[in-house]
Amino acid sequence: MRLHRLSVTAFGPFGATQEVDFDALSSAGLFLLHGPTGAGKTSVLDAVCFALYGAVPGARQSPGASLRSDHAPPDLPTEVQLELTVGGRRLEVTRSPSQPRPKKRGEGFTMEKAQSRLRGYDPERGWHALSTSHQEIGEELTQLIGMSRDQFCQVVLLPQGDFARFLRADAEARGRLLGRLFDTRRFAAVEERLAELRRGAEAKVTAADERVLALAQRTAQAAGPAGVEAAPVTARPGEPGLAEAVLAWAAIARSTARERLDTAHAALAAAEDRQRAARRALEAERELARLQQRYAETLRRAEALEERRGEHDACQERLERARRADRVAPALELREEAERAHRAASDGLDRARSLLSPELRDAGADRLAELERTFQQELYALDAAREAEERSAGIDGERLRLNREARADDELIRDADAWIADWDTTRTALKERVDASQEAATRAERLAGLLAPARRRLDAAHRRDALAADVRQAEDRLTGAREQELDARKSWLDLRERRLRGIAAELASGLVAGEPCTVCGSAEHPAPASPGDGHVDRATEERALAAQRSAEEARAQAEQQLGRVRERHAAAETEARGDDGHTSLAAAELQALADRLAHEHAEAHRLAAATNPAREALAAAEREHAERLEQRQEAHGRMSARTAAREALDAEQARLEERIAAARGASASVAEHADRLTRRVARLADAATAVHAEQEAARRRKEADDRLSDAAFKAGFDTPEAAAATLLGAAGQRELQHRVDAWQAEAAAVADRRAERDAREAAERPA
Missing domain, CATH: 3.40.50.300 (P-loop containing nucleotide triphosphate hydrolases)
Structure with missing residues (x-):
């Protein structure tokens, strides 16, 4: 730097x-x-x-x-x-x-x-x-x-005795500082690395010794108590000579084990030879016994097979007859189906004839068909009368609908007349609601303009009251600071005066024999002054001066703090008076004023909020008034139209009643008369169809009898009943075939085993 x-x-x-x-x-x-x-x-x-x-x-x-x-x-x-x-x-x-x-x-x-x-x-x-x-x-x-500030001051600046403090510091503190200044970290790193290598090598040696001892213990356990005469090594891991001792003990154990191994190999070879000879003899005896048992089992199976020969022949004959009867099965099924159809046709004919009148129960198919056509023509002639009857019923429904509509329109007209009668009163009340809401909105705006300044004056009054206490505290602090400043100045001036009185002794303390005086220049100092009682030195005076300056600074700060608090108090007082400069009010009075304005504003705002609903209610009432007038007029028009419609329906229904009375005869209605004819036509048609079906079923049954007799004769049966008694299902035939196949397979297997030469020769030898 x-x-x-x-x-x-x-x-x-x-x-x-x-x-x-x-x-x-x-x-x-x-x-x-x-x-x-x-x-x-x-x-x-x-x-x-x-x-x-x-x-x-x-x-x-x-x-x-x-x-x-x-x-x-x-x-x-x-x-x-x-x-x-x-x-x-x-x-x-x-x-x-x-x-x-x-x-x-x-x-x-x-x-x-x-x-x-x-x-x-x-x-x-x-x-x-x-x-x-x-x-x-x-x-x-x-x-x-x-370097940090402390290190910089200790090493670079070293002002006024700090170097001595550095020299008196302990070795660790000086080492940290000098190590940082001269970068001794590489030496510490090398020392730490060597120590780490030493610890690693010791750990590896100890681990290797532990593995060697573990192997020695496992070797001793494997050799057993008589395996090795010398005991295994009991030295601890890490001790010198442990590996050589383990190797010497292992050599003795190895030689002893080799001798025991050679002896065991010789005994094992002899025992294996004896075992192989005994195994060969045992296998030969077992093979002879197996062949003798196999031949004896073959003879038993041949005897049992001969005993079941009669059953086999019967099953085979029964299977052949069942297969011949299968050729007659289709004719049998056809005959049974024709018989079922004939019985069903006969039953249907009986039911159909039971529904006819007594004089027609024995009639033929032609007579029944002729009567059906006659009644069908009469039924066709009733279609126009039936439509007229349905139209007459529809006219009754229309008349009922017109009556319901007339009653609804009457009720609508009465409601409209009652509502329109009160229209003037309703409209006046709604207009008064709208006017009151608009007036409340105007009043709410005026109160809102008064409420905000009142709240600001209230906040300023709170700050003013709080700052008044701060002003009193700041004044007290300033008074105390001024008193402390006067005391400190008085103490400093007193000490300065005392020091000036004893300044000669202070100058004399710096005199050196043979050197000139800094005041008079003389090298001789015959009578240097000595300090008297209560002497004040330069350091004491400087401390008093520093205390006086500190008190003066504290007094200045107290004055500044008082000025700032007074400024904030004056600003709060001005704001609490308001823009019009009224007399300052107490916080409680301003709070009451703000609460009163807030209550009046809330009430006016609540009333003003009803302006839009009141206007909407007035508009809805006007729309309803117009709709009710229109509905009443439309109802009167519908009443006139319904009167004309009733007259037309009455005339049409009179014409239809004449046609209906001529067509229904003795029945209560045309529909009832037509229903009776429809049922009679249906019964005649069913009876004619049943007669034809019974005749066709009888013909098919006769043809089926002829085909069944011919098929039974061709299959070798005297009668169809004999063929039917011989029939077997698919499951029965499979069962017989399985029994025949099983007997034949057993016979073939017994023949093959009786032809085996080695088994026959073994049976001739002793068991």
């Missing part, structure tokens, strides 16, 4: 702007900051630290301490500007602490917030802004410098 230029304004002891050109100072390599106490040497270092980190070193950054110069005019702001090169970048940082400044309007001071600005230099663009954030600027500079 290299400093180029420092500019301080109203900072510390510097009341005006001072600049330090570090480039000119460092042109010879080194430069020295030298001057008497209070000349501002430490303040230059404080300014550099404040520009970099926004704070000054050590106790000078204690709470309540001010960085602003007491010698600066009020309108000159405190500011520090530092131009430097760090991390290969040329930067300019400007900082201003939190400080009071005169108000732009009115008297007094206001507190200005702390500000920071950072600029960077680019050969192409020149100076350009980088950031105005305290946090961003602090992080950027700390990262580029590589």
Whole structure:
């Protein structure tokens, strides 16, 4: 890091702007900051630290301490500007602490917030802004410098005894700082890596020893108590010589196991030879027994097969007769179907004849058909009379409809007359509702204009009352601050006077034999003054001065706070009086006024909300009045039309009644007479159809009998009944075929097994 230029304004002891050109100072390599106490040497270092980190070193950054110069005019702001090169970048940082400044309007001071600005230099663009954030600027500079404020003050600045504190620090604290300054992390990393490798190697050796011991234990368990004479190694993992001891013990165990293995191999070979011979003998005996059992089983199956031969022959004969009877089955089914059809036709004929009159029950088909045609012609002649009867019934329905419509129109006319009679009263009431709602809307607008100012005055009165207490508290604080300031000034002046009285002793303490006096210039000091009782030194006076300045600043802040509170109280008082400048009212009076206006406004707004419904009700009533007038006129017109329609219906119904009376005869109506004829025609038609169906079914039954007799003779049966008794279903035939096939398959299998030579020879040998 290299400093180029420092500019301080109203900072510390510097009341005006001072600049330090570090480039000119460092042109010879080194430069020295030298001057008497209070000349501002430490303040230059404080300014550099404040520009970099926004704070000054050590106790000078204690709470309540001010960085602003007491010698600066009020309108000159405190500011520090530092131009430097760090991390290969040329930067300019400007900082201003939190400080009071005169108000732009009115008297007094206001507190200005702390500000920071950072600029960077680019050969192409020149100076350009980088950031105005305290946090961003602090992080950027700390990262580029590589040290915090405390580390920078300890290592770089080392002002006024801080170097001694660094030397007295413990080794760990100095190690952390120096390690960061000189980057000793690589040595620590190498040391940590070597330790990690050592720990890894130890873990691998211990794990390998544990595996070797585990293998030795497993070997001893496998060898058994008589396997190895020497005991396995009992050393712990990680001890030297463990692997060699395990290898020696394993060699003894291996040789013993090999001897036991050779002996076991010889015994095993002999036992396997004896086992193979015994197995061959056993297999030969088992094969002989199997062949003997197989031949004996074959003989038993042959005897059982011969016993079932008669059953097999009967099943085969029955199956052949059933297959011949299958050729007669279609004729049998046809005969049964013809018989069922004939019985159904006979039953239908009986039912049809039972519905006829006694003189027609034995009539033939031709007679029945002739009567059907006669009644059908008479039924056709009744169609016109039936239509006339239906029309007459329709006229009765129309007359009833006209009567219902007449009653409805009468009721409508009565309702319309009653409603129209009250129309004037209804319209007047609705118009009065509309007028009242409009008047309420006007009143609501006027009250709304009064309610908002009343509420603002009420809020201002509340603020005024609260700020009055704040004014009294601020006045009390100002009185206390003034008293403290007077006490501090009196104490400082007293200490200053006492110090001036003893200034000779203070100057004498700095005399050195043989060196000239700073006051008289003499190298001889025959009678230096000595401090008397109650002597005050420079530090005590400076602390008293600092206390006096702190009290003065507290008094100024109390005055500023009182001025601000009084301004807010006066503004609230003015707003509470209102625009017309009336006398200020209490908050309770303003609250009552606002509540009364709010209640009146709510009531007027509620009444005004009914304006649109009242207008809609008036418009709806006017529309209903016009509709009722129109409905009454239309009802009168419909009544006239219905009178003419009734006369026409009466004349038409009289003509139709004459035609109906001539056509219905003795029946109650034409429809009843036509229904009777329709039923008679249907019964005659059913009877004629039943006669024809019965004759056709008899003919088909005779043909089926002839075909059945011919089919039974061709199939070899004496009668159709014998063929029917021999019939079997598909399931029965399959059952017989399965039994025949099973007997034949068993016979073939027995013949094959009796032809086996090895089984026959084995049967001749002993069991």
